[in-house]
Amino acid sequence: MPIAKATDDTIARAAALLRAGKLVAFPTETVYGLGADATNGQAVAQVFAAKGRPGFNPLIVHVLDLGGAGRHAVLTTLARRLIDAFWPGPLTLVLDKLPNCELSDLVTGGLDTLAVRAPDHPVARALLKEVGRPLAAPSANRSGHVSPTQAAHVAADLGDKVAMILDGGPTAYGLESTIIDARGDLPILLRPGAIAVETIAAVLGDEVVRAHVEDDARPSAPGQLASHYAPQAHVRLDVHHVRPGEALLAFGEPLPAAGGPVINLSPAGDLTEAAANLFAALRALDAAGATAIAVMPIPQDGLGEAINDRLRRAAAPR
Ligand code: TXA
Numbered sequence: 001m002p003i004a005k006a007t008d009d010t011i012a013r014a015a016a017l018l019r020a021g022k023l024v025a026f027p028t029e030t031v032y033g034l035g036a037d038a039t040n041g042q043a044v045a046q047v048f049a050a051k052g053r054p055g056f057n058p059l060i061v062h063v064l065d066l067g068g069a070g071r072h073a074v075l076t077t078l079a080r081r082l083i084d085a086f087w088p089g090p091l092t093l094v095l096d097k098l099p100n101c102e103l104s105d106l107v108t109g110g111l112d113t114l115a116v117r118a119p120d121h122p123v124a125r126a127l128l129k130e131v132g133r134p135l136a137a138p139s140a141n142r143s144g145h146v147s148p149t150q151a152a153h154v155a156a157d158l159g160d161k162v163a164m165i166l167d168g169g170p171t172a173y174g175l176e177s178t179i180i181d182a183r184g185d186l187p188i189l190l191r192p193g194a195i196a197v198e199t200i201a202a203v204l205g206d207e208v209v210r211a212h213v214e215d216d217a218r219p220s221a222p223g224q225l226a227s228h229y230a231p232q233a234h235v236r237l238d239v240h241h242v243r244p245g246e247a248l249l250a251f252g253e254p255l256p257a258a259g260g261p262v263i264n265l266s267p268a269g270d271l272t273e274a275a276a277n278l279f280a281a282l283r284a285l286d287a288a289g290a291t292a293i294a295v296m297p298i299p300q301d302g303l304g305e306a307i308n309d310r311l312r313r314a315a316a317p318r
């Protein structure tokens with residue numbers, strides 16, 4: 001079992017493994033990432049192999065700060081404002097890639113744009129400092145599975161494919177970063193995530209254009225396929241009456257009657273708490289042997305947009 005509690009010593013070992021071209025899973029404030037040296041094409045190729053990703057979907061590159069991003073991408077005025085307000089933190093920016101930057105072309109899947117973010121987690125930041133290189137890191141799950149919010153989730157999906165899993169405990173947000181295309185004057189939402197769109201709009205004093213589409217045909221963030229965040233069980237949304245044989249994924253109170261296992265994402269009806277619990281709950285219901293999951297309605301405001309996005313993907317036909 002390659003899980004190692006994150007300490008100065010294990011972080012130093014993890015950094016050495018990364019510099020040697022190996023894969024290391026590490027905690028961020030959103031979900032666990034499957035890290036590789038983003039300047040090493042062979043290491044990045046192993047990420048795709050380990051995840052079993054269809055095609056070479058572009059990966060998010062993790063850096064420490066604005067300076068780190070500026071070495072690889074064109075920082076627009078909009079990007080600088082967003083970085084000022086939200087970095088380090090769960091906001092990923094899609095920017096024009098600098099043509100002669102040191103990143104492997106595989107990281108961007110051949111695109112001339114780059115997705116980049118500065119994570120706000122002490123272990124991720126210590127690791128980035130120690131490695132001294134940008135880290136490509138998709139969520140550390142097998143392709144199509146829900147993202148890991150605990151080290152044990154990573155071990156279950158990728159335990160035999162990584163040199164080390166740095167354990168930093170459960171992640172704070174439990175949802176992936178919000179992705180914004182910041183190449184132009186107006187922010188364009190590519191993926192709802194851990195920072196609510198309303199929060200971004202309020203800080204900018206400007207609208208956020210919602211460009212993300214729900215269908216398979218034209219994924220706006222490449223890799224955002226309709227059926228993506230999928231548990232094993234069949235998922236039914238907006239449920240008021242639980243059917244026999246269904247497990248219940250609840251939100252708030254009171255709960256409808258249910259015969260099977262019940263997990264409440266947030267009895268108090270708190271969307272931040274629900275986001276943090278979502279992926280672990282889906283995994284737990286899978287582990288409990290649920291073949292069908294009924295999900296109570298979840299409001300669409302704030303983080304509800306990202307939660308409902310992930311749940312719709314979990315419920316999509318596959
Ligand atoms: O919170 C997160 O963002 C986590 C942690 C580990 O940082 N990472 C994560 O990575 O969710 P991943 O690979 O599972 O999702 C990255 C998303 C994909 O939907 C991908 O298509 C999109 O980012 N993406 C990457 N590069 C892009 C680009 N140049 N243009 C548009 N979308 C891009």
Ligand code: MG
Pocket residue numbers: 138139147
């Ligand atoms: Mg992912």
